[in-house]
Amino acid sequence: MTNAQADVATSAEVALMSENEELATQLAKSFEELSFLRRLASTLVIDRVAVENEPFAELLNELCEVVCASSLYLFHGAIDDDRCGFVSAGDHSMPFALARALVLAYRSDAAQRPFVLNKPVEGFPVESLILIKINSGRDHGWLLACNHADQHAAAELGFSSVEANLLLSAASMMASHYRNLELLRQKEHLFTDMVRALVNAVDARDPYTCGHSERVAMYARRLAEHIGLSQADCERLYLTGLLHDVGKIAVPDAVLRKCGKLSEVEFNAIAQHPRIGYRMLLPVNALRPVLPGVLHHHESVDGTGYPDCLAGEEIPFDARILAICDAYDAMTSDRPYRQGMPHDRAIQILANGAGTQWDRELTERFLECADHIRRIGEQYVDQLALSREIVVEQPCDDYAPMRQFS
Numbered sequence: 001m002t003n004a005q006a007d008v009a010t011s012a013e014v015a016l017m018s019e020n021e022e023l024a025t026q027l028a029k030s031f032e033e034l035s036f037l038r039r040l041a042s043t044l045v046i047d048r049v050a051v052e053n054e055p056f057a058e059l060l061n062e063l064c065e066v067v068c069a070s071s072l073y074l075f076h077g078a079i080d081d082d083r084c085g086f087v088s089a090g091d092h093s094m095p096f097a098l099a100r101a102l103v104l105a106y107r108s109d110a111a112q113r114p115f116v117l118n119k120p121v122e123g124f125p126v127e128s129l130i131l132i133k134i135n136s137g138r139d140h141g142w143l144l145a146c147n148h149a150d151q152h153a154a155a156e157l158g159f160s161s162v163e164a165n166l167l168l169s170a171a172s173m174m175a176s177h178y179r180n181l182e183l184l185r186q187k188e189h190l191f192t193d194m195v196r197a198l199v200n201a202v203d204a205r206d207p208y209t210c211g212h213s214e215r216v217a218m219y220a221r222r223l224a225e226h227i228g229l230s231q232a233d234c235e236r237l238y239l240t241g242l243l244h245d246v247g248k249i250a251v252p253d254a255v256l257r258k259c260g261k262l263s264e265v266e267f268n269a270i271a272q273h274p275r276i277g278y279r280m281l282l283p284v285n286a287l288r289p290v291l292p293g294v295l296h297h298h299e300s301v302d303g304t305g306y307p308d309c310l311a312g313e314e315i316p317f318d319a320r321i322l323a324i325c326d327a328y329d330a331m332t333s334d335r336p337y338r339q340g341m342p343h344d345r346a347i348q349i350l351a352n353g354a355g356t357q358w359d360r361e362l363t364e365r366f367l368e369c370a371d372h373i374r375r376i377g378e379q380y381v382d383q384l385a386l387s388r389e390i391v392v393e394q395p396c397d398d399y400a401p402m403r404q405f406s
C-alpha cells in the first residue's frame with residue numbers, strides 16, 4: 001500500500017468513526033427523548049382531584065432539557081384570559097405577562113403546525129423559539145420553548161424540526177390528558193346533577209323542609225374542611241348530606257307532611273327512612289361510600305338512636321358528622337308548626353347534647369365554625385326566598401322538641 005493509499009484509508013476510517021460517533025450521539029438522544037415521552041405518558045394518571053397543571057410542573061424541567069431550550073412555558077386554558085394556567089421551567093427569563101404576549105404575537109403562525117423561529121424577537125429576551133398549540137380537536141393551551149440552550153447550536157442553526165417534533169409529541173399527550181380531565185369533570189357534573197334531581201324530588205314532597213338536604217350537605221362539607229379532612233373526604237360528606245334522607249321517598253305524604261305529634265305507628269314508618277335509603281343506594285357502586293352516613297345518621301352516641309342503637313364510635317364517622325349538621329338545620333329552619341329557632345339557641349342545645357346525643361369532639365369542632373355555618377344557611381335561605389315566597393304559619397317562639405326524623 002502506498003503512502004497516498006494509506007492516507008486515504010486513514011481519512012476514510014476517521015470519517016467512519018466520526019459518523020459512528022454522530023450516530024451514537026443521535027441514538028442516545030433518541031433514547032433520551034423516548035424515555036421522556038414514556039415517563040410523560042405514565043405520569044398522566046387521571047385523578048378526580050388532579051390539579052390541571054400539577055402533573056406537568058416537574059416534567060416541564062425535564063422537557064426543557066430534552067429539547068435544549070433555555071426556558072419552557074406551558075399555558076393552560078384560553079390564552080386571551082389573564083387567569084389562564086401557567087407553569088414555566090428553565091431560566092424563567094420571562095414573567096407570565098411577557099411570555100403570554102409572545103404567544104399572542106405568534107399564535108396565528110402556530111395555529112395549524114409547530115412554529116419555529118430562529119432570529120431575535122424585538123421587545124423580548126428571545127433569540128429563537130418554538131410555539132406549539134396543545135389541541136385535541138379543542139384548544140387546551142400552548143407550549144413555548146425559548147432560546148436554544150446550546151450556544152454552539154444556537155449560533156449555527158437554532159431550533160430544528162427535531163426539537164419541534166418532540167415538543168409536538170409532548171403537546172399531543174398533554175392535550176389527551178386535558179381532554180380526559182374535561183370528560184371526567186363532565187361525568188362528575190352529570191352524576192352530581194342526577195343526585196341533586198333525586199334529592200329535589202324528595203325535598204319537594206315537603207315544601208317546608210325544602211333545601212334541608214342541600215343545607216345539611218353544605219354544613220357537613222364545611223365541618224369536614226374545618227376538621228382538615230382531605231378534599232375527597234369533604235366531597236364524600238357533601239354527597240352523603242345530599243342523600244341522607246333519600247329514603248323518605250317511600251314514606252307516605254300523610255306522615256311526612258303531618259304537622260302535629262306523630263303516633264307510634266307513624267313514627268315507626270318514618271324511622272324506616274335510613275334503611276330504605278340505604279337499600280335504594282346499595283346497588284349503585286359509585287354511591288357505596290355514602291352508605292354508612294345514610295344508614296346511621298339518626299344514631300345517638302348514648303345508644304338511643306336508630307336504626308341499630310349504635311353507641312359512641314360504633315357509629316360511623318360520617319354519620320356522626322351528619323347527625324350534628326342534620327340537627328342544626330332541623331332546629332334553625334322554619335316548619336309549618338313552628339318558626340326556626342335562633343342560631344344561638346340551637347348552638348346551646350348542641351353544646352348541651354355533646355357527649356349524649358352527639359359526638360362530643362365533633363360537636364365542639366362544629367361549634368368552632370358555627371358562625372360560618374350560620375352564614376352558609378342564611379345565604380341559602382336568601383337565595384331560596386328569591387325563587388319562592390315562604391309563609392310561616394303560626395309563628396311560635398317556643399321550640400317544639402326536634403322530631404327525630406328531621
Ligand SMILES: [Fe+2]
Pocket residue numbers: 244245273297298405406
Ligand atoms: Fe333523616
